Amino acid sequence: MSKLFEPIKIREETIRNRAWVSPMCQYSSEDGFSNNWHMVHLGSRAVGGAGLVMTEAAAVEPEGRISPWDLGIWKDEHISGLKEITDFIISQGSTPAIQIAHAGRKASTKRPWQGRGKILSEDGGWVPKGPSAIAFDEESQVPEEISNDEVKNIINKFVLGAQRSVEAGFQCIELHLAHGYLAHEFFSPISNTREDEYGGNFDNRTIFGVEIAKEIRKAIGENIPLIARLSVTEYHDDGWDIESSVKLSKKLKDVGVDMIDCSSGGNYSDQKIELAPGYQVPLSKNIKEKAEILTGTVGLITEKKHAEEILAKGEADVIFLGRELLRNPYWSLYAEGQIEKWPVQYQRSFEGSKKINYIREN
Ligand SMILES: Cc1cc2nc3c(=O)[nH]c(=O)nc-3n(C[C@H](O)[C@H](O)[C@H](O)COP(=O)(O)O)c2cc1C
Secondary structure, rough: OOOOOEEEEEEEEOOOOEEEEEOOOOOOOOEEEHHHHHHHHHHHHHOOOOOEEEEEEEOOOOOOOOOOOEEEEOOOHHHHHHHHHHHHHHHOOOOOEEEEHHHHHHHOOOOOOOOOOOOOOHHHHOOOOOOOOOOOOOOHHHHHHHHOHHHHHHHHHHHHHHHHHHHHHOOEEEEEEEOOOHHHHOOOOOOOOOOOOOOOOOHHHHHHHHHHHHHHHHHHHHOOOOEEEEEEEOOOOOOOOOHHHHHHHHHHEEEEEEEEEEOOOOOOOOOOOOOOOOHHHHHHHHHHHHHHEEEEOOOOOOOOOHHHHHHHHHOOEEEEEHHHHHHHOHHHHHHHOOOOHHOOHHHHHOOOOOOHHHHHOE
């Protein structure tokens, strides 16, 4: 019996299976607007059978973009384009989700295919914001330490972004609290040396992320699933670790977060990660067992058998697939192996074809 293709119900949303699209920046927007690229990119993964299709990180303010080409959710004008995309995703039986984000000190960089690296104000970029004036690494800009009022302002921008997301038809929201972006920067003692209410001990450092979740849950009501992506560890002896993530997950659960999407790293430039298929599964297992909350795992999972094993062992409740789904948007349909699940428009492709055997075997 496949667990991967068993639906999962979270609050009022039933998601058709547990193979979900991990958020992946496309760096293809202008002024934060979605366009035909996003429709085809996200739409293809819905056609391809994913249970939930998540957008890339969508910035809650322009200064919160990783690059000038990031998707945005900071103004009402962004809603209508996204609504067309969510309508299409829903028409394909998939659940549309959005990841809302603020890049913090890692904002204002080039697109990967332009060589990454910072973009200074004089070249069309901006000075990033951070909890403290500490750069990510020697190549990065030193962020401007945000004031107490500005912290509250950004929390409010997350709430407005979530409200716009609901208006745009998203049926699930993920908070990007990972990968060394603003919320993670607040959590970690290596990037947050503030001496006010948002710095110092664990409780203070986590206020920013917890407040975002709490206020969003109040604003969107009880029906919509809310996920938080965490870097469960940042691979630094004195930094943010698994134990901190367990404690934070419990707090997030108390304010209405339904699932932790368990990722890692991104806040410490010298991090050493031993990459292997499913390398982040133990992080998910830890959070699931110790914080007693639903979890998603992600990271180099490409085989159906592997995904099924993780779910069968109870190490995660859903599997996020990233790069594999960039290579093959139809991964889920192949993995499920049922021709009748393919879009009717494509079913003739299996008539009298050897591919019928191929799909049954996958
Ligand atoms: C092109 C690309 C863009 C990404 N953008 C995001 C993003 O916007 N938000 C995020 O949380 N993770 C992002 N990630 C990380 C992925 O969601 C995923 O966690 C990571 O690629 C590991 O999973 P995989 O091995 O299945 O690709 C990105 C990864 C890639 C390859």
